[in-house]
Amino acid sequence: MSKDYFLSSLIKCIRKLYDKKIIAYPTEAMFGLGCDPTSEKAVKRLLDLKKRSIKKGLILVASNYNQIKMYINESKLSAQQKKTMFFHWPGPYTFLVPANSLVPCWLTGQFDTIAVRISAHFSIIKLCNVFGKALVSTSANISNMSPCLTREDVLKDFGKDFPVLYGHIGNESHPSKIINIVNGKLIRYV
Template sequence: MDWQAARDAFQQGELLAYPTEAVYGLGCDPRNQAAVEKLLELKQRPVEKGLILLAADYSQLVSFVDDLAIPQDKRFSVFSQWPGPVTLLLPAAAHVPRWLRGDFEQIAVRVTAHEPARQLCRALNSPIVSTSANYSGQPPLVRAEDVREAFGDKIAWVMDAPTGGATRPTKIIDPLNSKIFRD
């Protein structure tokens, strides 16, 4: 795997594609507003919806989360979900911009157990924005060659590895009130 090419693209604000638990994801540096806006424009996705951050471990996400706002009595139920195919809505840190969290006070985050995606986050030493590889309203793509065909040179780096085999997108829950947003 050419991790240096992935790091270079990430640092230059380019878009990357990588396999997740169920589908290919498109991502970029969550700290780079221009990169996030490029991704939203490509996907034709409204900023109001917010985005998911994918990470290899919670330490990569902690600067985006208001960790002190997670009550002590909820911490086990929150962190016992990971690593795994569960996206959690956690209180966003005060500095997290709208272009990441959308119209919400929370940030959607996931510590993946899918090894190729974990390797990517480790190689980047960062979480990555994660949204399905497709144009809004179209079915998500599940193979690297389909991503290359659909998006061409709009994606600077495509990881060629299998998805995790899940047949549905990851569950999204608010672990502080147990509300399920996507099952």
């Protein structure tokens, strides 16, 4: 990976995030689309772009727990549940956790939970660290279509000027597993 090209694309993506725009970036298994989770306008723009229902809720991805802590109602998590999450993080595990009552419905959808992941992927770590907070993370595709696996796929599907963080997807062959930490139910395992 060209360090200069990566840094240039990182700066461009961070500027877009601050401007409440959507970006694409490599994740563990595919390219993702992301935006600032505190911007209703950005999140709704992302949902429109994907043709995704707001009712489904979204995943937040972070480089560390402090970036997602404010979204979680920790009083509803046991020490064992937290231990389980931290055992799997950082990594390709997304947990549905009780949402803090202040988390907006554009993130939780029709649920009282929020999906969160602490990633081990270099690009996500850099993005979240430089941006200073978690990102909305969803696959880079129109709903029910195949996800983008390369930068070129993103540019083909979303336009040649779409902001894409330079880099490669990780070694996972499937999207992250999603586990409801409260009841232990496996929501997505592919």
